[in-house]
Amino acid sequence: MVEQDTQQHLQTVTDSLESGGTMQIKYLLNGALPAQDVARLLESSPPKERRLLWDLIEQKNEGEILQYLSEDISVQFLKEMDTEQLVAVTEQLESDDLADILQNLPETVVAEVLASMTAQDRSRVESLLSYPEDSAGGLMNTDTITVRPNITIDIAFRFLRRHASLPDMTDSLLVVSRSDRFLGTLPLTKLLVADPDASVREIMETETTVIEADAPASEVAQLFEKMDLVSAPVIDEASGKLLGRITIDDVVDVIRDEAEHSMLSMAGLDDDEDTFAPIMQTSKRRAVWLGINLITAFIASYVIGLFQNTIDQVVALAILMPIVASMGGIAGSQVLTLVIRGIALGHIGAANTRWLLNREIVVGFLNGILWAIVVGALTAYWFDNIEIAYIIAGALIINLLFAALVGTLLPITLKRLGIDPALAGNVILTTVTDVVGFLSFLGLATIFLI
């Protein structure tokens, strides 16, 4: 329903743009649709339309919409604003969203935006800017509600009632000392059932998940998933001071990005690849990946070239040779994908590599035998030649064993070397299965046929 809605709105907008009418679009963009839907609509539009739509949004609505836009798109819009506009728009943003956006703008612009803020807001945003975007500090927000441990529950209630509203996703109050050291959390669910005369100290939880500001975002995501958290306090490791809190909505984005990262990387695509990026930008990014893969292809061709004379004498080899290479590639990429996921989930590491390798070698061998028989039989029938059938069967088993070996060890090794296995894994794997495929098939043929 959500997808269909976007597509439907998009159709309405496209039709209106074509017929030159902007009344209905303006109505949709400025109030009729919630900000989240407008953001989706912008993300689903090609660059030119996106530009047009953005210009139809009233300035007072821009801030809320920016908050839901993916970062590369929002930065695009912000870069084109003058400082005055920028200040007006960024006033509406939460401190963590603002910090993320500022990190992508030129320094002079950042300085001007910061100068326009109140001292308190500025120091908040500046402290957020000091952490990398993909760390706990970069994910956190500073809108915490803090209480002291020595007050009673009843006073805590009265303290809360003095607020006009509490920040979204507030599921607990954070208990801090006079010097802002983090002491524990007081979940609202406990607060609500507590004896009014008890002190916060008696009720608060101290064995709570605390996140250090320099923890990587991926670790934060794993903690949230593991502990089923809605929010968690972020502290400065050295001083134990409370810096802010991370909420599940930002963590969900990390989880989604992380899970997508592997799939996109395996195809050589950028994480923040905009589906509707302009042609030249897209062409350049893709060209790099094609260039890298071309090297693989030429290496494979070079190996085939070594056996030029053999192919010249038995042309059937040229017809059959892609089968061995392609089966190895498929088998290898299955293992590779499984291991990359296992590493990402923390299931695979030094302690179980040996077991996994053993299993994959056996699985590769069993499937090698099975498909060697099938391919051998088909080959014998097709070319009426039992020798070539034996040769392709042997080559297939060899290549599936190599595929299992490389598919298992390559991502683990790359990870240890600090190289992203999802990005480099498939290219290297394909090079190996192509080379081993052609080498074993044409090599065996040269030995036994010629």
Next chain:
Amino acid sequence: MVEQDTQQHLQTVTDSLESGGTMQIKYLLNGALPAQDVARLLESSPPKERRLLWDLIEQKNEGEILQYLSEDISVQFLKEMDTEQLVAVTEQLESDDLADILQNLPETVVAEVLASMTAQDRSRVESLLSYPEDSAGGLMNTDTITVRPNITIDIAFRFLRRHASLPDMTDSLLVVSRSDRFLGTLPLTKLLVADPDASVREIMETETTVIEADAPASEVAQLFEKMDLVSAPVIDEASGKLLGRITIDDVVDVIRDEAEHSMLSMAGLDDDEDTFAPIMQTSKRRAVWLGINLITAFIASYVIGLFQNTIDQVVALAILMPIVASMGGIAGSQVLTLVIRGIALGHIGAANTRWLLNREIVVGFLNGILWAIVVGALTAYWFDNIEIAYIIAGALIINLLFAALVGTLLPITLKRLGIDPALAGNVILTTVTDVVGFLSFLGLATIFLI
């Protein structure tokens, strides 16, 4: 840190098992480690070790650990229990987790477990069992805290204080009529700052996200992401009655599974593929995928076979032909991955297919020209033959154009036909880029060289 911890514990456990000592393991599994970590440890262990570890866990701890185990593993353990054990263990589970697990057990066992429960619990679980696992009804929990609209905030507070504790992830009270019809939500953050004399009706939010019990899980996930929800009420569409609520922790699992689904499907792997599944099970699953891909490989070989005479006369063609096919495959799978993600995010649909196709054709053409020049030049140099260079350049452009066309339209068409594009897309794409690659290269060669 999280991953390293698991690997470290795993190493300790493996070492202890090898040296025959179980004291330390028992200590780790029964209290020293939180249930979430024990579940991770089990998931990261090969089947035999997993079995051994499970036997070392005391029955009183089993329920909590089961809750965090991935479903196929927990079902494995439960299937081996007798009814008495099963009843003891399942008593500790939340109703939605229990319903998920029961759906995978034989009917006679389910009946016995249900018979052992109190009437109230039974009717809860039975109502959950009536919804498919991947629907809102299957995701929901029945532990809602409900209030009537006509009571005052002060009375609501007193009502809450009568509870010993509130369910986890309670971020709002659900307001229902006398006949259980859902009326609105009262977020705790609003309750805490409200005037005690106001009525619930005055404070409650009525424009709130409500989920129908038969909504698919993927739609629930999109709603949670879009609206930044912690929990949402589930209602029966026909009667408007409140059935339960869905919490973000269950939705995070859906989001993680969905994002992984595409990557795993593209390699022909099952979503619930256990990294440490036994050899025969793994071999069978993989064999199916290899078999399907073998058909692709034989189709490609058949196409090459059509040009047997041409290859026989110019053996250089056999050496170069994999380059054209492989470049097409890489380019196509980039487009395919991007479009599959775009569809999953709801960014791509009927309204922008034409724009996307245009862009991809242009990108394919630009990259075709670029790499045609590079490959042509390398070929001319390698084989000292300008004719073959022209031919491979032409074939490359043709194949990259087809890759763009098929990579864009194929997933959109498959989606419309109700076929999972992530699963079938790559196989069909590779077949096309192989066939077009060999056909264009060898075909052009036959026309111009022979």
